[in-house]
Amino acid sequence: MYEPIRTKSVHTMAATTSPDFPHRSREEELDIQLAGHLAALLATTDELRALAPTADLDTAAERLSEQVARLRGGLPPVRSSAPAGGRDRDAAGLHRRAHALAGRALVVAASRADTAAAILAAERMDAHAAAERVDARTSAEPLADRELASH
Numbered sequence: 001m002y003e004p005i006r007t008k009s010v011h012t013m014a015a016t017t018s019p020d021f022p023h024r025s026r027e028e029e030l031d032i033q034l035a036g037h038l039a040a041l042l043a044t045t046d047e048l049r050a051l052a053p054t055a056d057l058d059t060a061a062e063r064l065s066e067q068v069a070r071l072r073g074g075l076p077p078v079r080s081s082a083p084a085g086g087r088d089r090d091a092a093g094l095h096r097r098a099h100a101l102a103g104r105a106l107v108v109a110a111s112r113a114d115t116a117a118a119i120l121a122a123e124r125m126d127a128h129a130a131a132e133r134v135d136a137r138t139s140a141e142p143l144a145d146r147e148l149a150s151h
Contacts, residue, residue: 030112035071037105038064038117041124042077044098051091060124067117092135099128 024032042064049057068077106121 027112030108031071034105034108034112034114034117035068037101037108038068038071038121039077041098041101041105041121042068043080044094044101045124046079048091048094048098051094056127060127063120064124067120071117092132095128095132095135099125099132102128 042061045057045061045064049061065077065079069075102121102124106118106125109115109118109121
């Protein structure tokens, strides 16, 4: 009535490991994740540098590049020299995106106890939050002037 199973089962026990399947440690996974967040933050920083270059952004980009290279075993990140076309080009939006990316990097850096990356991510969060406040104030000032003029 039933045929015996002639092939090897596709289900394995949790305790068994096969040598032909690549496994990464938790630390390796966190390194990959942190490098990804920092590389995305670097790309956003480069977009901001193309939009409004400053010495602070230049220094931040260099430090981010060093951290990404360290996490990738010395392999430097790929960087774009030309600004991305068709993307969000307002500085406030880029600062919000950079702030969020720095926050994600900070969470991962803290979980893997990477002090250098955590400090860098926290500094970038502060810098982008401050820049976003300045951008918001600057864009609100003309509106306030127009409101006063209309009264």
